[in-house]
Amino acid sequence: MIDAVERKIEQFIADLGDKEVASLYRKLPHGKRLRAKLILKIAGSGLSVIKTAAIVEMIHAASLLHDDVIDDAYIRRSQPSLNALYGNKTAIMLGDILYSKGFLELNNISAEVARLVSNAVVQLSLGELKDVSLSKTFNADKDVYLQMIYQKTASLMEASAGAAALLAGKERDAYMTYGRNLGLAFQMIDDILDITMDSETLGKPALHDFEEGKTTLPYIYLYEAMDSTDANRLKALHGKKLTKDEQDWIKQKMYKHKSIEKSVAEAKILVEEAITLMNARGEEALSGIAIAMIERDF
Ligand code: FPP
Ligand code: MG
Numbered sequence: 001m002i003d004a005v006e007r008k009i010e011q012f013i014a015d016l017g018d019k020e021v022a023s024l025y026r027k028l029p030h031g032k033r034l035r036a037k038l039i040l041k042i043a044g045s046g047l048s049v050i051k052t053a054a055i056v057e058m059i060h061a062a063s064l065l066h067d068d069v070i071d072d073a074y075i076r077r078s079q080p081s082l083n084a085l086y087g088n089k090t091a092i093m094l095g096d097i098l099y100s101k102g103f104l105e106l107n108n109i110s111a112e113v114a115r116l117v118s119n120a121v122v123q124l125s126l127g128e129l130k131d132v133s134l135s136k137t138f139n140a141d142k143d144v145y146l147q148m149i150y151q152k153t154a155s156l157m158e159a160s161a162g163a164a165a166l167l168a169g170k171e172r173d174a175y176m177t178y179g180r181n182l183g184l185a186f187q188m189i190d191d192i193l194d195i196t197m198d199s200e201t202l203g204k205p206a207l208h209d210f211e212e213g214k215t216t217l218p219y220i221y222l223y224e225a226m227d228s229t230d231a232n233r234l235k236a237l238h239g240k241k242l243t244k245d246e247q248d249w250i251k252q253k254m255y256k257h258k259s260i261e262k263s264v265a266e267a268k269i270l271v272e273e274a275i276t277l278m279n280a281r282g283e284e285a286l287s288g289i290a291i292a293m294i295e296r297d298f
Pocket of ligand 2: 067068071073
């Protein structure tokens with residue numbers, strides 16, 4: 001079924017009648033297509049469902065193209081990012097093309113689905129702006145972090161699940177909560193892996209987030225647990241290129257204060273809530289997606 005989504009995206013791109021765009025799109029690695037899989041699992045494989053899944057994946061791909069420019073990221077999914085290969089201008093414009101074509105196609109689904117998805121893209125953009133603004137100072141406020149990741153990542157998963165429920169005539173709210181929790185947990189895990197995985201496995205430099213000024217959940221927990229001397233040292237390292245010794249110091253302090261364990265536990269609570277909601281509706285396949293997300297090496 002996911003193949004049908006790939007074909008639909010290719011068809012939407014072919015509609016544009018532009019060889020350069022088609023060739024650039026072919027260079028993008030596909031990723032896990034998590035949002036499309038979620039939509040298909042909730043709503044089956046009708047034409048509107050396939051189209052909605054394709055639209056959401058095009059919007060997601062656009063947001064990552066822009067995000068890599070914003071983050072100065074030269075590696076995406078273990079390959080050179082499009083901005084690394086062709087420069088920022090091309091990456092931004094391909095992003096613009098993908099998301100505006102997505103919006104054009106959204107008009108053919110339903111007004112309610114269009115409202116849900118386009119509102120999520122507003123949230124996504126607000127979240128990305130917040131992420132950039134927050135990284136200018138050391139953010140130690142967990143609620144501010146949670147609100148930012150809700151907007152930046154969870155809003156599109158929440159809307160994907162909600163749109164699929166609408167298309168399938170299922171109860172929207174429960175599916176939206178499922179998508180929201182999954183999105184929050186997904187971003188928390190992404191932030192944890194930036195610390196725990198070596199750069200080769202991760203496909204991007206490790207501890208990049210902190211060097212970029214991002215104080216993700218493990219850093220917030222670490223800061224809370226440290227004495228004032230260590231907390232001041234941590235703050236002084238924020239937003240700087242770290243030496244190997246400084247990286248090791250941070251990792252060792254995280255180990256001592258169990259910052260990673262606390263963060264994984266927080267993501268697991270959200271996933272368990274999502275699983276309970278879906279099990280109550282006999283949606284075991286959706287619980288399966290949620291379980292697969294947390295059964296990883298941290
Ligand atoms: C990845 O975050 C970024 C997002 C999930 C959202 C990005 C949103 C925008 C750039 C707004 C513009 C939207 C459109 C549709 C053009 P990350 O940097 O934490 O994750 P990463 O490790 O995968 O880079
Ligand atoms: Mg990024």
